[in-house]
Amino acid sequence: EAGVAQSPRYKIIEKRQSVAFWCNPISGHATLYWYQQILGQGPKLLIQFQNNGVVDDSQLPKDRFSAERLKGVDSTLKIQPAKLEDSAVYLCASSLRTGSYEQYFGPGTRLTVT
Amino acid sequence: GESVGLHLPTLSVQEGDNSIINCAYSNSASDYFIWYKQESGKGPQFIIDIRSNMDKRQGQRVTVLLNKTVKHLSLQIAATQPGDSAVYFCAEIVNDYKLSFGAGTTVTVRA
Numbered sequence: 001e002a003g004v005a006q007s008p009r010y011k012i013i014e015k016r017q018s019v020a021f022w023c024n025p026i027s028g029h030a031t032l033y034w035y036q037q038i039l040g041q042g043p044k045l046l047i048q049f050q051n052n053g054v055v056d057d058s059q060l061p062k063d064r065f066s067a068e069r070l071k072g073v074d075s076t077l078k079i080q081p082a083k084l085e086d087s088a089v090y091l092c093a094s095s096l097r098t099g100s101y102e103q104y105f106g107p108g109t110r111l112t113v114t
Numbered sequence: 115g116e117s118v119g120l121h122l123p124t125l126s127v128q129e130g131d132n133s134i135i136n137c138a139y140s141n142s143a144s145d146y147f148i149w150y151k152q153e154s155g156k157g158p159q160f161i162i163d164i165r166s167n168m169d170k171r172q173g174q175r176v177t178v179l180l181n182k183t184v185k186h187l188s189l190q191i192a193a194t195q196p197g198d199s200a201v202y203f204c205a206e207i208v209n210d211y212k213l214s215f216g217a218g219t220t221v222t223v224r225a
Contacts, residue, residue, distance in 0.1 A: 004157070040217070040218075042203050042205070042215025042217055042218055043203075045212060045213065048211070048212075055211070056212065091158075099211050101146060101148065101163065101207055102148075102163075103160070103213065104160075105156075105158045105159070107155065107156055107157050
């Protein structure tokens, strides 16, 4: 079974620039999550989708972050404009459904904002 | 803020010895806990889980203990191997679906 795919793996941008991350979940997984993991900390949930609808985006900084999952499969997370404090690893995870506790994580995208 | 946390940020263990990683949580309403392992450059990987109606659960070389009285859980790894070197996170389920992670313990296995 193929795992969660993410791209790019690494990205370096200057502050105030824009960046987008892509995620392809495990086939058949209805629920998709985006996490932010700052160095030395545990992942923090940014947004959760159930199919193409948002279940929870309470911790997403909506003034600069946006995410979509238009066809209920792939998802993109965008930051515009980026700030220095956005430097982190952005992890995508998927699970069969909301309430299915076992989440499968992708390798993440390491973002460095200079 | 985070409701789970780990007692020690780092743990160094001799290969072949047993490892014990501790975690304290504050949300007494949490009814499900998970341990994750994260290797360098990879996403977290599920290790083992435990429900709040259990005190102990065993997997392959791993055991999770839950003490609800003091709101503490631990992960025990038997016969630690070099491949066990990683960051270990405890996480709890809140609001029926949301994973809340602690800060992590970095385990280094000495040859």
